[in-house]
Amino acid sequence: AQSVTQLGSHVSVSEGALVLLRCNYSSSVPPYLFWYVQYPNQGLQLLLKYTSAATLVKGINGFEAEFKKSETSFHLTKPSAHMSDAAEYFCAVRWNSGNTPLVFGKGTRLSVIA
Amino acid sequence: DTGVSQDPRHKITKRGQNVTFRCDPISEHNRLYWYRQTLGQGPEFLTYFQNEAQLEKSRLLSDRFSAERPKGSFSTLEIQRTEQGDSAMYLCASSLAPSNEAFFGQGTRLTVV
Numbered sequence: 215a216q217s218v219t220q221l222g223s224h225v226s227v228s229e230g231a232l233v234l235l236r237c238n239y240s241s242s243v244p245p246y247l248f249w250y251v252q253y254p255n256q257g258l259q260l261l262l263k264y265t266s267a268a269t270l271v272k273g274i275n276g277f278e279a280e281f282k283k284s285e286t287s288f289h290l291t292k293p294s295a296h297m298s299d300a301a302e303y304f305c306a307v308r309w310n311s312g313n314t315p316l317v318f319g320k321g322t323r324l325s326v327i328a
Numbered sequence: 329d330t331g332v333s334q335d336p337r338h339k340i341t342k343r344g345q346n347v348t349f350r351c352d353p354i355s356e357h358n359r360l361y362w363y364r365q366t367l368g369q370g371p372e373f374l375t376y377f378q379n380e381a382q383l384e385k386s387r388l389l390s391d392r393f394s395a396e397r398p399k400g401s402f403s404t405l406e407i408q409r410t411e412q413g414d415s416a417m418y419l420c421a422s423s424l425a426p427s428n429e430a431f432f433g434q435g436t437r438l439t440v441v
Contacts, residue, residue: 223368246428257332257419257432258371265428304370308428315361315384316421316430318370 216241218307220319228327233277233292235322237305240286246308247288248316249279251301258304264288275299300326330354332433334420340439341410348406349436353422360403361430362395363419364388371419377403378425410440 221236239245246265250258262273269281279290288305302323306316333352341347353360358379363371374393376384379400389395392410397403407414417437421430 218370248429250432255435255437257334257434258421260429260431263429306370315363315373315376316371317373318363320368320370 216307216309216317218305218317218319220303220305220322222322223320224323224325226325226327227295229297230294233290233295233299233324235290235303235305235324237279237288237290237319238286239288239305239307241307241309243309247279247281248306248308249273249277249288249290250304250306250318251275252304252321253301261290261303295324295326297326297328300324332420332422332431334418334433334436336436337434338437338439340441343412343440344409346406346408347410347438348404349418349438350402350404351420351422351433352402353420354424354431355401357422357424357431358400359423359425359430360397361421361423362403362405363421365417365419365435366415374405374418407438410438412440414438415440 217240219238248263249261262271264281272278304321305319335350360377362374365371377397392408395405417435419435420433423430
């Protein structure tokens with residue numbers, strides 16, 4: 215079955231440090247890839263998406279992600295963490311065009327330490 | 329554009345009762361999705377509509393669950409004879425074909441006591 219794996223259910227970084235959240239997917243066919251952020255008791259907000267254009271994708275709030283086909287990965291990074299980045303982050307994959315549902319990873323909770 | 333709206337935001341119900349949630353997608357979005365999210369997990373797909381047609385249902389959607397989108401606009405998700413295991417956040421999302429981007433609502437948090 216197709217799946218999405220997020221390594222690390224909880225990541226803690228110091229304010230100003232690099233943020234790296236990992237996402238791997240299981241497929242030989244390049245999918246559509248997304249990162250969403252969820253704040254407590256809120257819905258999901260789209261951070262960025264990869265749809266077979268540039269492999270390095272820039273999103274909102276200074277986040278970016280790089281699609282690496284050979285590694286089947288789509289890791290999320292931010293050069294300098296801010297306290298407001300503390301939230302739950304979900305990687306999601308769609309293997310066909312828009313008429314198939316998103317498959318989500320289990321999420322990674324990011325904590326930012328002052 | 330007011331985004332995807334879900335009502336209610338919170339619902340507490342006794343086991344065995346029926347509940348119904350509503351989702352209003354972004355206007356003109358023809359695709360509508362329902363997901364369920366339990367604590368510490370990512371959202372899991374429940375069902376999907378294109379216009380008023382329900383095109384796909386997950387095996388997670390037991391016979392106690394039913395979803396409708398009668399006029400291709402808002403959608404309802406009904407859970408009959410609720411069980412404690414139904415306690416979760418129910419998320420609605422919409423998109424406009426052929427875009428791959430789905431916009432999510434704030435969710436309805438269901439607690440079955």
